[in-house]
Amino acid sequence: MTLHIDLHAIVANWTALAAKAPGARPGAVVKADAYGLGAARVAPALYAAGARDFFVAIASEGRALRPHLPDDARINILSGHMEGADLTGLVPVLNSPEQFFRDRTMRPGKPFAIQLDTGMNRLGLEPAEWSAIRAEALAAGPDFIMSHLACADEPGHPANAAQLAAFRAMTDGCGVPRSLAATGGILLGPDYHFDLIRPGIGLYGALPFAEAQPVVRLSLPVIQTRMVQPGEFVGYSATWTADATRRIATVAAGYADGILRSISSKGASLYAGGTACPIVGRVSMDLITVDVTGLDDVPGELDLICPAQPVDRVADFAGTIGYEILTSLGHRYDRTYR
Numbered sequence: 001m002t003l004h005i006d007l008h009a010i011v012a013n014w015t016a017l018a019a020k021a022p023g024a025r026p027g028a029v030v031k032a033d034a035y036g037l038g039a040a041r042v043a044p045a046l047y048a049a050g051a052r053d054f055f056v057a058i059a060s061e062g063r064a065l066r067p068h069l070p071d072d073a074r075i076n077i078l079s080g081h082m083e084g085a086d087l088t089g090l091v092p093v094l095n096s097p098e099q100f101f102r103d104r105t106m107r108p109g110k111p112f113a114i115q116l117d118t119g120m121n122r123l124g125l126e127p128a129e130w131s132a133i134r135a136e137a138l139a140a141g142p143d144f145i146m147s148h149l150a151c152a153d154e155p156g157h158p159a160n161a162a163q164l165a166a167f168r169a170m171t172d173g174c175g176v177p178r179s180l181a182a183t184g185g186i187l188l189g190p191d192y193h194f195d196l197i198r199p200g201i202g203l204y205g206a207l208p209f210a211e212a213q214p215v216v217r218l219s220l221p222v223i224q225t226r227m228v229q230p231g232e233f234v235g236y237s238a239t240w241t242a243d244a245t246r247r248i249a250t251v252a253a254g255y256a257d258g259i260l261r262s263i264s265s266k267g268a269s270l271y272a273g274g275t276a277c278p279i280v281g282r283v284s285m286d287l288i289t290v291d292v293t294g295l296d297d298v299p300g301e302l303d304l305i306c307p308a309q310p311v312d313r314v315a316d317f318a319g320t321i322g323y324e325i326l327t328s329l330g331h332r333y334d335r336t337y338r
């Protein structure tokens with residue numbers, strides 16, 4: 001079970017997204033272990049390419065990443081300053097007045113950033129809360145002020161312009177670097193770029209960055225093959241029955257490895273080079289069964305994620321998004337890096 005991760009492609013995607021926002025400092029979102037691909041390898045590769053602003057979700061992720069990056073890399077914690085968190089060497093993005101006062105009391109003089117809510121209603125200070133602490137917060141010198149777009153992957157969605165207007169209204173003239181755009185926001189154009197961009201999924205080769213280079217190839221070993229006769233079934237609940245004599249390969253990975261059970265019977269395949277071998281029957285915990293009748297020779301490994309079936313295609317079969325496919329990839333794979 002090998003998850004091949006192309007660090008050159010990640011760096012190329014970062015460089016390409018950075019080039020779309022030439023006036024902004026390009027950061028990198030490496031939360032959830034760099035979307036499942038390994039933050040300890042991905043973040044240093046991006047640092048070597050010039051990234052200095054990294055984002056993770058929670059303090060423990062930041063602490064795990066800190067030893068892998070030089071001191072001048074800033075590791076921003078999107079959940080901010082949670083009660084009892086150890087934020088040594090990290091930069092909390094403060095999301096509420098409570099977090100702001102906690103942080104200024106516990107870490108006076110230490111770097112911090114501010115998140116404002118501009119309509120997503122998930123994280124960040126509401127306009128009235130911001131008005132109340134704005135003068136004190138600006139006097140304390142935040143590294144940057146950010147907000148997050150709810151609908152940036154839909155360029156025509158009216159929430160984009162509304163959130164942009166709200167962000168401007170709350171931050172114009174504040175004299176602090178500003179950040180609004182993740183991958184989708186970068187693609188919305190220069191109005192959304194401000195001073196610091198925060199690409200995540202686009203680095204890892206998935207939508208909405210349609211021009212991304214592919215980053216991941218997922219190769220699964222064949223354990224055994226067998227012939228099944230017309231009328232014989234394959235797998236749990238006997239959901240698939242052979243219509244003719246078929247050769248079935250059993251492959252060593254399943255939903256415990258993030259190959260979502262919901263792709264069963266949806267038309268997904270494993271690939272032998274360019275040849276599709278349909279997944280038949282249910283995906284089980286550790287195993288997948290595949291119709292390899294069309295192959296002259298069954299190779300030792302078949303690919304689930306590859307150029308012929310990219311991450312977003314697998315996501316379509318599962319009724320989800322590339323983000324969930326990547327972050328579900330489990331810990332049993334050998335992650336190999338190029």
Ligand SMILES: *Cc1c(COP(=O)(O)O)cnc(C)c1O
Nearest residue numbers: 029148182183198199200201202
């Ligand atoms: C996850 C996240 C990002 C990165 O988003 P992508 O869509 O993966 O580019 C940026 N900013 C915040 C606040 C996030 O939560």
